[in-house]
Amino acid sequence: MATSPTTVVDQLLAGLHLPDGFDAVAGVIREFLDQVTNSAIWTRYGQQSLEWLIGMNPVDRLFMLSALTLLLMLLLGRLRSAGVLAVLLYGAQFAALLSTDTLFGAPLAAAVRITVADQSLHWSYDALSWFFAMITIGTGFVTAWYAAGSWMRRYREAGRSARAFHVALALNCFGMLLLVGSADLLSLFLGWELVSWASFLLMALVGGPAAQAALKYLAYAISGAMLILGAIALIYGISGSFEYDAVVAAIRSMTDAQVWTLLLLLGGGFAVKLGLLPFHLWQAAAYAEAPGAGSVFLGAISARMGLFGIIVFIVGMIGVSRLMTLEIPYTFMSSRELIAWIAALTIIVPTYTALQQHDARYLLAWHGIGQGGYMLLGLMVGDAVGSAGGLLHCFNYAITQAALLMAVFAVVHRTGTADLNQLGGLVTRMPLTFLVLLFGIISLAGLPPMAGFVSKWMVYRSLITEGMPLLFVAAVVGTLGTILSVYKLIHNIFLGQLRVEHQEVAEAPLSMLIPMLGLSALIFLAGFIPGPALSWVAQVQGQLGLPVVPWVLGGIVDPRGGLDMIWLVGILMAGFGVGALVFYGFGGRSRRVHQLDNYAGGHFLTADVHYQYSDNFYAGLMHLIGPWYRGSFRWLERSLAATLDLVSFGAEGLYRLAQPTLLMLAAAVAMLAWVL
Amino acid sequence: MDWLSAVSLDGLAAVDFRWLGLVLELILMPLIAFVVGLGLVLMLRKIAARLQRRVGPPLLQPLWDIIKLHAKETQTSHGLIHEIGIVMAIGGYVAAVTLLPVPGMNGLAAQGGLIALLYMTMIPSLGLALGVGQCANPNGSIGISRALTAMLAYDVPMVIVIFGVAFHFGSLNLVYLIAAQQAGGIATWGIVQMPLLALAGLFALQGMLGKQPFEIYVAPAEIATGPMVEMGGKFLGGLFVMQCFQLYTAGVLYVALFLGGGENWLTFLFKVFVVTAIPMTIAMVFPRYRTEDMVRLFWKWPTMIGLLGIAFVMN
Numbered sequence: 001m002a003t004s005p006t007t008v009v010d011q012l013l014a015g016l017h018l019p020d021g022f023d024a025v026a027g028v029i030r031e032f033l034d035q036v037t038n039s040a041i042w043t044r045y046g047q048q049s050l051e052w053l054i055g056m057n058p059v060d061r062l063f064m065l066s067a068l069t070l071l072l073m074l075l076l077g078r079l080r081s082a083g084v085l086a087v088l089l090y091g092a093q094f095a096a097l098l099s100t101d102t103l104f105g106a107p108l109a110a111a112v113r114i115t116v117a118d119q120s121l122h123w124s125y126d127a128l129s130w131f132f133a134m135i136t137i138g139t140g141f142v143t144a145w146y147a148a149g150s151w152m153r154r155y156r157e158a159g160r161s162a163r164a165f166h167v168a169l170a171l172n173c174f175g176m177l178l179l180v181g182s183a184d185l186l187s188l189f190l191g192w193e194l195v196s197w198a199s200f201l202l203m204a205l206v207g208g209p210a211a212q213a214a215l216k217y218l219a220y221a222i223s224g225a226m227l228i229l230g231a232i233a234l235i236y237g238i239s240g241s242f243e244y245d246a247v248v249a250a251i252r253s254m255t256d257a258q259v260w261t262l263l264l265l266l267g268g269g270f271a272v273k274l275g276l277l278p279f280h281l282w283q284a285a286a287y288a289e290a291p292g293a294g295s296v297f298l299g300a301i302s303a304r305m306g307l308f309g310i311i312v313f314i315v316g317m318i319g320v321s322r323l324m325t326l327e328i329p330y331t332f333m334s335s336r337e338l339i340a341w342i343a344a345l346t347i348i349v350p351t352y353t354a355l356q357q358h359d360a361r362y363l364l365a366w367h368g369i370g371q372g373g374y375m376l377l378g379l380m381v382g383d384a385v386g387s388a389g390g391l392l393h394c395f396n397y398a399i400t401q402a403a404l405l406m407a408v409f410a411v412v413h414r415t416g417t418a419d420l421n422q423l424g425g426l427v428t429r430m431p432l433t434f435l436v437l438l439f440g441i442i443s444l445a446g447l448p449p450m451a452g453f454v455s456k457w458m459v460y461r462s463l464i465t466e467g468m469p470l471l472f473v474a475a476v477v478g479t480l481g482t483i484l485s486v487y488k489l490i491h492n493i494f495l496g497q498l499r500v501e502h503q504e505v506a507e508a509p510l511s512m513l514i515p516m517l518g519l520s521a522l523i524f525l526a527g528f529i530p531g532p533a534l535s536w537v538a539q540v541q542g543q544l545g546l547p548v549v550p551w552v553l554g555g556i557v558d559p560r561g562g563l564d565m566i567w568l569v570g571i572l573m574a575g576f577g578v579g580a581l582v583f584y585g586f587g588g589r590s591r592r593v594h595q596l597d598n599y600a601g602g603h604f605l606t607a608d609v610h611y612q613y614s615d616n617f618y619a620g621l622m623h624l625i626g627p628w629y630r631g632s633f634r635w636l637e638r639s640l641a642a643t644l645d646l647v648s649f650g651a652e653g654l655y656r657l658a659q660p661t662l663l664m665l666a667a668a669v670a671m672l673a674w675v676l
Numbered sequence: 677m678d679w680l681s682a683v684s685l686d687g688l689a690a691v692d693f694r695w696l697g698l699v700l701e702l703i704l705m706p707l708i709a710f711v712v713g714l715g716l717v718l719m720l721r722k723i724a725a726r727l728q729r730r731v732g733p734p735l736l737q738p739l740w741d742i743i744k745l746h747a748k749e750t751q752t753s754h755g756l757i758h759e760i761g762i763v764m765a766i767g768g769y770v771a772a773v774t775l776l777p778v779p780g781m782n783g784l785a786a787q788g789g790l791i792a793l794l795y796m797t798m799i800p801s802l803g804l805a806l807g808v809g810q811c812a813n814p815n816g817s818i819g820i821s822r823a824l825t826a827m828l829a830y831d832v833p834m835v836i837v838i839f840g841v842a843f844h845f846g847s848l849n850l851v852y853l854i855a856a857q858q859a860g861g862i863a864t865w866g867i868v869q870m871p872l873l874a875l876a877g878l879f880a881l882q883g884m885l886g887k888q889p890f891e892i893y894v895a896p897a898e899i900a901t902g903p904m905v906e907m908g909g910k911f912l913g914g915l916f917v918m919q920c921f922q923l924y925t926a927g928v929l930y931v932a933l934f935l936g937g938g939e940n941w942l943t944f945l946f947k948v949f950v951v952t953a954i955p956m957t958i959a960m961v962f963p964r965y966r967t968e969d970m971v972r973l974f975w976k977w978p979t980m981i982g983l984l985g986i987a988f989v990m991n
Contacts, residue, residue, distance in 0.1 A: 571702065
């Protein structure tokens with residue numbers, strides 16, 4: 001029998017092993033599908049396209065669906081139902097990704113190839129591509145859902161184009177899927193540029209300060225792309241080919257000086273996207289000012305494309321062991337320690353910048369930059385547990401940051417502000433959003449029982465067992481700063497005094513709550529049972545040639561100190577049970593009082609008294625470390641921009657004032673001097 | 677009845693009863709921690725009393741205090757999170773003490789090592805911080821802001837100490853650390869092998885317990901006892917229970933890292949009480965630092981001593 005929707009659904013249902021009660025449900029679905037398949041339109045078009053879709057190369061199918069999403073959003077993005085359509089299409093992309101079976105199965109090349117000037121661009125999916133594509137599509141899915149209902153209505157009412165938003169999101173996903181599937185230098189560069197411009201589109205959508213920040217990003221992104229182009233030229237000059245196999249061979253034959261150059265070019269280019277120090281200044285504003293749902297997508301996954309590049313080239317092709325042999329002259333450091341220290345500084349400096357923010361969106365965006373440091377740090381340690389921790393943190397961080405940003409933008413949706421000094425006490429009005437933010441901050445700060453703890457624990461552990469005390473202290477100092485900062489976040493929004501103007505605020509709309517709660521559940525599950533995510537990471541490690549982490553369902557097994565989250569979370573829940581028993585089981589009944597029924601040193605509180613501690617939350621600490629914030633990086637950026645300005649001004653003046661012929665002559669002389 | 681005995685005996689042999697022992701340990705360990713914690717609180721108050729030429733409270737006073745606070749008629753709640761905060765504060769420690777090996781019982785020490793323990797003990801603090809936050813009293817919020825700043829201060833030397841010990845013995849597993857220290861008597865104790873780290877750890881202990889000169893977040897005359905400002909009745913009782921666990925955890929952790937853990941209950945309890953008595957005694961002769969001074973002090977002396985200690989350990 002030919003393939004029909006009925007047989008596909010039958011196969012799916014048989015695979016699920018549902019209990020008998022579901023037969024009735026399956027019957028209804030089957031009946032509906034029979035009616036569809038008997039219709040004239042189906043026999044004319046549907047049957048054929050379904051067979052074509054099923055018979056297709058799985059990677060092509062993924063690309064096709066992603067391109068279809070883009071196309072449909074371009075055509076139908078104006079419609080009210082476009083949001084729901086987008087959610088379905090991202091869901092279909094996710095299913096298509098799963099059907100490629102490239103995580104546990106063999107790598108799979110796409111049948112699509114483009115040949116330009118005798119060079120062919122091609123794509124292939126393997127475990128690493130699968131891992132990053134899974135995070136990308138998953139983020140796209142929850143973002144689209146978050147944006148589909150009430151959020152998009154408000155967005156339209158503000159006079160903004162829904163189509164532009166949908167297209168930007170779809171283009172971002174499409175670009176990332178192409179990038180992570182790239183199988184040669186040219187397709188990599190194509191994907192890289194697509195991703196860069198797509199994120200610019202998403203950032204610049206709403207104009208104003210967002211467009212300013214997006215332009216700044218663009219300046220950084222173009223310089224980064226130039227560096228990568230330079231690296232590609234360097235590799236091509238040695239290997240004579242853009243194919244990865246030839247590239248690996250070429251890198252092996254390179255001298256140390258050449259590898260250093262390559263490292264600086266590639267590292268610099270990818271570091272811009274990842275927001276590594278000192279290229280981090282563009283990121284917070286660009287991500288925070290983007291429209292809510294767009295900010296969620298950018299914050300959760302966009303910057304990780306830089307990390308993907310670093311993994312492919314620096315971890316995969318050059319290799320951590322080669323990095324260790326590259327000594328920096330006149331120091332005791334190798335290039336691996338240099339990168340690890342850049343990662344550690346990227347953890348500390350942006351995290352403590354986040355501590356000073358008054359805007360919840362900026363606070364989270366700065367943390368996003370800092371968390372990238374943990375991923376790179378784990379990868380640079382390079383042992384089984386450390387590199388797995390770094391990779392796992394990509395996933396854990398993505399779900400955490402998406403949930404956090406969604407909660408913050410839900411508050412913005414209801415109250416109209418993200419200013420941490422203008423909020424407070426919202427837990428009584430938006431309890432579920434509070435819960436989502438709570439799960440998120442526990443995970444971001446890396447405390448049990450949430451997902452973030454597992455990946456950060458792995459990074460710490462590898463730093464201890466590999467004997468890197470200062471990096472370990474740096475990583476923990478970053479975590480402590482995160483705890484301080486996220487407590488301020490949840491305190492200033494949800495705890496303390498509820499303001500008069502927020503007395504009537506309602507809980508976030510359901511369309512936004514469902515993805516938020518789903519992500520929160522995932523954050524908890526990925527902390528409770530880290531095994532599945534660890535199994536993905538282990539596949540990626542195996543493919544990259546890294547030592548593979550000894551994982552089990554509950555965590556890591558190791559005689560030198562393992563981790564079993566199932567036990568830890570279980571005992572924590574039991575402990576909470578005992579705590580509840582002690583608190584609720586014994587003693588008098590507690591009585592709820594009004595928030596103004598409070599100790600105020602003998603005064604009586606009234607509704608017009610603002611009785612809340614929010615501004616300069618860590619005043620004591622800032623007395624000490626406040627003067628350390630000198631804005632050195634901003635100064636560096638400004639001086640660079642000023643230098644460029646001066647050079648262009650000089651060039652312009654020369655061109656305008658002096659004879660153009662003189663300029664040509666000067667240029668020719670300079671050229672000759674350089675050539676000879 | 678030959679076949680019956682054969683069947684039942686085979687059945688018995690096949691069933692693994694070790695899990696029953698583990699469950700028993702998981703019930704006993706928090707109970708012991710609480711009782712020992714009560715004793716530590718009593719010792720704390722006795723030391724304070726003797727230094728002030730008072731007699732001090734009787735043996736069961738800490739227990740009576742908790743019972744009294746729970747039994748009070750006025751129990752003022754500022755909302756659900758206020759209550760959940762207290763539940764988390766107690767529950768987090770009930771869970772955390774099962775990661776701390778005591779003589780004869782290892783609990784879950786093998787399932788989560790030193791780092792897991794360190795982060796597990798942050799859960800009660802987080803619960804307390806959330807609960808205080810909902811009270812909507814700036815005094816409480818300032819108290820939490822100071823408490824978190826204090827944590828940032830003392831955790832830097834603390835993690836240096838943890839790194840040093842873990843690196844020296846090559847393990848994060850507390851069971852292994854204790855066994856390695858007990859292998860050669862006092863000569864293999866952490867304090868003998870790593871005296872600098874033990875000194876830095878003592879500093880960190882003082883900050884961890886929030887005793888003078890580091891009690892910046894209670895500060896009765898400045899911020900009206902900070903986190904406790906809106907706590908009365910069983911809310912305060914819950915914090916009292918939390919304090920028992922906190923003293924126990926800090927004392928036992930130090931003993932496990934530097935004093936070879938417990939060979940038996942007698943030496944174990946002796947060590948724990950001696951270690952915990954040190955911060956109490958120091959506290960009585962100090963006034964209170966300002967927040968920034970506390971941070972500066974912790975980032976300077978114990979951090980330097982700890983780093984020096986690590987330098988010795990790693991060479």
